[in-house]
Amino acid sequence: MQQLEEENAELREKLENLRTKRKEDLAKLTEFDNLRIQFQTLVEYKSSATEEMRNYRRRIEETEARLAETEKRLDESSIPSDLESQLEMLTLDKELAEQKLESAMIELTEKKTKIEELEVELELLKTSMEEEVSADGEMAGNSVQVRNLNQQLEKCQAVIIRMRDIVNTTNMEKQFMQQNLEEFQKQYETLQTDFEKKSTEISGARAIISDLQEQVDSALGSTKMVEHLTASNLDLEERLRNALTEKEHLYEMYLLSEDIAAAAKEEMQQSRLDSNSYLLTINERDDQISQLNSRINDYENVIQKFRQKISDLNDDIVGFKDQVTVLQGQMNNRSVEGGSLATFNASKDFSKVVSGELDALELKYSNQLAHYLKDFLPDNFNSAGGDYDCVLLTVFFPKVAEKAELLVKLLADKYPEVTNLTQEHVTMSHKGEQWAHVRRFNYQLLRASGVMWRFESVTKTCTPESLQRLAMQRTEITSQEKVIDQYFDLLKQQKFDENTSCDILEHCVNTLNKIFIINLSASDFDACAALHNYLHQLKAALAWAEFNCLRLKLFLLPEHSGENDFTEYLDNLIDVIKESSSTINKTKKFIPQDKTIDWSHDVQDTITCLETLVDKVAKILHESAGLACSQLTTNAVRQTEDVQGFSIIEMKEFIQSKVEKMIKQQKNIPDALHEVTATLTTFKQTLEDLSYKLEKKEFEKALPPARKCTPLKDRAEGRRQDVVDVESLRWQLQKKDEEYKRVCQAYKASEDAVSTYKIQLEREKKRLIESGKPENILIPADKLEEAIKSETGKIHVELEEAKTQLKEAELARDKLKKELELEKKGKLSSPLMMDLGNSGLKLEGEQMDVVQLKNSLIWTQDKVRRLQAELSASVLSSLKPLKCPDRVCGRISLADNNENSIKNTINSFLTEADILSMEYKKLTSVNVKDQGSLYRRNVVEYNNRVNDLRFRLRSLWEKKMPQSQMPIVLQDIEIEVPKKKKTLDSSGFASALAECKKLNEERSQCFREILSVFN
The missing domain is CATH 1.20.1270 (Substrate Binding Domain Of Dnak; Chain:A; Domain 2)
Structure with missing residues (x-):
């Protein structure tokens, strides 16, 4: 030592x-x-x-x-x-x-x-x-x-x-x-x-003067010089004597210093030996001290583990006591035999296993089905702000709200409440801190659920444009779901306790509130349900604050647990909290059932003020109780005896420190306590004002008209309408392709006919030359040949023009096909409904070009036939008259063949008319409620097909019976172009169907008359 x-x-x-x-x-x-x-x-x-x-x-x-x-x-x-x-x-x-x-x-x-x-x-x-x-x-x-x-x-x-x-x-x-x-x-x-x-001249003169002056001085002061030299000699002798005496004294001092140096060397060697021995002993003592310190640390670790074990056992004892009380209550409520309960639990667990396996199998194949359906959808379905994001958000909001409510229920099951809160729960175990933490989580989870239900209400009543703007932020919104999922993971792993952070959940709720205010603050939503959710959240916050007041009261020492100013202060806070809870229950009754609330800025500001006030009070009380709990554990670790609580002054200082931290301002203890009371009183008064205004029906207004369908369904209806438009365009393209093929076939047939007539003409000329007919017959033949050549040249020019027009029609058709393919792939950003009028105009222009080509082709064919008739007449006039046989050389004559072709076309018209009549019956059998835009498109398509049949009948009538009068049904033919949406009520549409039915009956009667004439 x-x-x-x-x-x-x-x-x-x-x-x-x-x-x-x-x-x-x-x-x-x-x-x-x-x-x-x-x-x-x-x-x-x-x-x-x-x-x-x-x-x-x-x-x-x-x-x-x-x-x-x-x-x-x-x-x-x-x-x-x-x-x-x-x-x-x-x-x-x-x-x-x-x-x-x-x-x-x-x-x-x-x-x-x-x-x-x-x-x-x-x-x-x-x-x-x-x-x-x-x-x-x-x-x-x-x-x-x-x-x-x-x-x-x-x-x-x-x-x-x-x-x-x-x-x-x-x-x-x-x-x-x-x-x-x-x-x-x-x-x-x-x-x-x-x-x-x-x-230099002056200095030389001065030197001469000084030399002369010195000579004069030397001559005058030689006696004085001798006296001065003798005095200086005596002085030097005295100095010499003093120097000799001082030399002897210094030599003696030198000898003495050598003796002292030798003695000092000996003492230094001895001191070095002593210091080395001392260093050895010091090192030994240091080793002993380190060993003792390690043993002391081991003993302290053992003591700490022992204390931790004691605290864990105390927690287990309190938990077992709570379980005993709960089980006793259950035994008092019901008496069930142990064997039947065990069998019931076993069967229940097995049923859970079976249902879990089935759910996993269903989930696997439902995911596979979703992937297949996703492959059939266009590319813009998965784009940012597209249909996929809208669908995900519409499903996401209620799902996350129900997740938050489920987490509240699971936390209540994991940490069941005890009717009587004792000091052992607060000071000897972590039960009190766990229950307070669960109440804080309940408040934040109810806030998250309320925000999600507001989002879900907006998605049912907003416009498709607002839903699309919200869908652009889908990734930011859906990323907040991970915060709630991680709490479910902690519950599964049995790691959810009082140390689990709630700040992440609070930040998540604040982020969602900010997104709602920025994007959907002006949108309509269910204000009554939103107010009910807000009141439920405020009630949960008050329960959280009340429980923390009870915790603060139980942290007092036993000698201070009686009546004093601090307990009276906490009792007053509890009374105000209970009055506020009763006011919330009364306010819920004033929420209208058959009307809605005008969610103005005043209502929003009042709700925000209530949230900030109650959150401030609850956080101050919760953090004060948490500070007392942490201080209690540190004191218990430092001291050997158990610490039972704190004094009144210490508890007030805890509240003072948290109030200063919250308001970021220094206050003394009375002002800090008054700050909490004033905040809670302001909350109560604001809540009473809101209840009074609701009771006086100041915020009530009539319910808005209910929407027939949600914006997501409107968006889906628009997509179905786009598909119908694409199908109609595809049908029109197919029809144009068929007409184009017909024109090409007619063009090829006319070219073949012209070439055959040329060959016949050459043969006739050779035959006439060989037969030796007179020149008067050949001259008109040459003239006719020249006329035919000129006409054929004109016809070729017209055919070339027709070819160019056909090429232009082909290019237009290819362009329409490309647009149709792009629409199939979903690469067109704007819907087809916007460009429907332009496409109708393009189709009408191409239709007119095709009609002109048909007319020009018919005219050329007629011109060729006339020339052929003139040529054959000139040739026949030069020949002898022939005797026609009584019998036809062959099985069927040309007239019979022509008559059979007309009958075949009439039969094809009859089959087409039967098909149209069957489709008419299907259209008339549709219910009025189901007659949407798709039905109207089908009606327009049906009318176009009927008009097409009428047009072909009209052309056949003009060709075969031009002398007879044409029926009224075949006179006025108009092809309808699909138009945009039309809003018709049920009565107007029923009248339109009646007129359509009447016209169809007249057409069917006319068709029968026409067919009877041909037969």
Whole structure:
């Protein structure tokens, strides 16, 4: 122990030495600060000196300019007397300015030297400090100061470099000025040489005078010189005697010092041996101390584990007591045999396993089905803000709301409440802290559920555009679901306890509220349900605050648990909380059932104010109780005896610290307690005002008209309408393709006919030449041939034009096909309903082109037939008359064949009319409620097909029976183009169907008459 005390004393001495060194360092640092201040003053003085130099230089330049002007004037004219005086004054000013410039340069050099000296001193200080740091390891704290000093030195060096630049510039200017003064210096040198010559002459004369004077003095003072020399000789003899005596004394001192040095060496060797032995003993004692410290740490760890085990056992005891109370209540409520209960639990567990396996199988194949359906959808379905995001958000909001409510239920099942809260729950276990934490989670989860239900209400009543804007933020919104999922994971892993953070959930709720306010604050939603959810949240917050008040009361010591000012304060808070809860229950009754609430800014501000007030009070009480709990555990670890609670002053200080942290302002204990009471009272008054306004029906308004379908269904209906439009365009393209094929076939047939007629014409010409007919027959044949050639040339030109028109029609058709393929792939961003009118116009124009091509083809065919008839008539007129046989040479004549072709076409018309009548029956059998836009599209398509059949019948009638009158049904034919949406009520649509039915009956009657005529 003595050695340890000696070591302690030595360590204290070292500590004192270090303190003295630190004081010296502080003195050096103060000197460095003073030097830095001096350096700054020097820099400032340098800046002022440079400014003065600039002013002097400016004045010199001005004087030089004035001098040049005056010299010019003197050269031009004679100089008056007053100008000469001014010139002299200017020269004097110039000399004064030069003198000031020289003095400033001298001062600048002095300052530079002083700065260099300061830098040298600073380097010395740095080296001394680094040596002290290397010598003593505990000087590591000054490294920051040294770094700061280095930075300041770097700044000073930068300033010095700037000063050097300025000095260099001034030197350059000075050299420039000195070059101007060289002439004056040369004159001065000449004068100086003359002066030196004169001075040498004067010095020679003075030397002669001094020699003569010395000769005179030597002659006069020789006696005095002898007396002076004798006195000095006596003085020197006295000094010699004193030096000899002092030499003897110093020799004796030298011998004595050698003896002392030998004795000191012996003592030093002995002290070294003693110090080595002492060092060995010190090392041994250090080893013993380290061993003892390790044993002490082991003992402390064992004691800590023992205390932790005791606290865990206390928690288990309290938990088992709570379970016993719960089980006793269950046994009192019902008496069930153990065997039946076990069998019931076993069967229930097995049923859960079976249902879980089935659910996993269903989930697997439902995911596979979803992937297949997703492959059939277009690419823009998965784009940002597309249909997929809208569907996900519509399903996401109620799902997350129900997840939050399920988490509230699971937390209540995991941590069941006890009817009677005791001090053991608060001080001896973590049950009280767990229950308070669960109430805080309930409040935040109810907030999250309320926000999600508001989102879900908006998605049912908003416009499709608002839903699309909200869908653009789908990733940000859906990412908040992970926060709730991680709490489910903690529950599964049995890791959810009082240490689980609630700040992430609170940040998630605040983010969702911000998104709702930014994007959907002006949208309509179910205000009654939203107000009910808000009141439910406020009630949960009040329950959280009330439980924390009970916890604070149970943290008091047993001797302070009676009636006092703190318990009365907490009882008053509990009374206000209970009154507020009853006010919330009363407010819920005033929410209208058959009307809605006008959710104005006043209502929103009132709800926000209530949330902030109750959140502030609940957080202060919760954090105060948490601080008391943590302080209790630390005191229990430090002390061997169990700590039962705190005094009243300590509890008030806990609340004071949390109030100051919340409001970020210092307050004394009474003001802090009054802050909590005032906040809770303000909450109660605001809640009563809201209840009074609801009771007076100030916020009520009539219910808005109910929407027939949600915006998501409107969006889906628009997509179905786009599909119908695409199908109609596809049908029109197919129809145009068929017409194009017919025209091409007719064109090829006409070309074949022309080529066959050419061949026949050549044969007839050869035959006539060979038969030797007269020339009067060949001449008209040649004329006819020329006419035929001219007509065929015209026909070829017209055919070429028809070919170009057909190519244009093909290009238009290909363009429409490409647009249709793009629409199939979903690459068109705008819906087809917007461009339907333009597409209808394009189709009408192409239809007119096809009709013109048909007419031109019919005209060319007619022209070719006429020419063929004229040619055959000319040929037949030159031949002898033939005798027609009584029988036809063949099984069927041409007339019979023509009649059979007409019958075949009529039969095809009959089958098509039967198909149309069947489709008419299907259209008329549809219910009025199911007659949507798709039904109207089908009706338009049906009418177009009927008009197409009428058109073909009309062409057949004009071809076969042009002399008879055409029926009324075949006269006016119009092809309807699909139009945009039309809003018709049920009565108007029923009348339209009746008219359609009447027209169909008339058409069917007309078809029967036409067919009877042909038959």
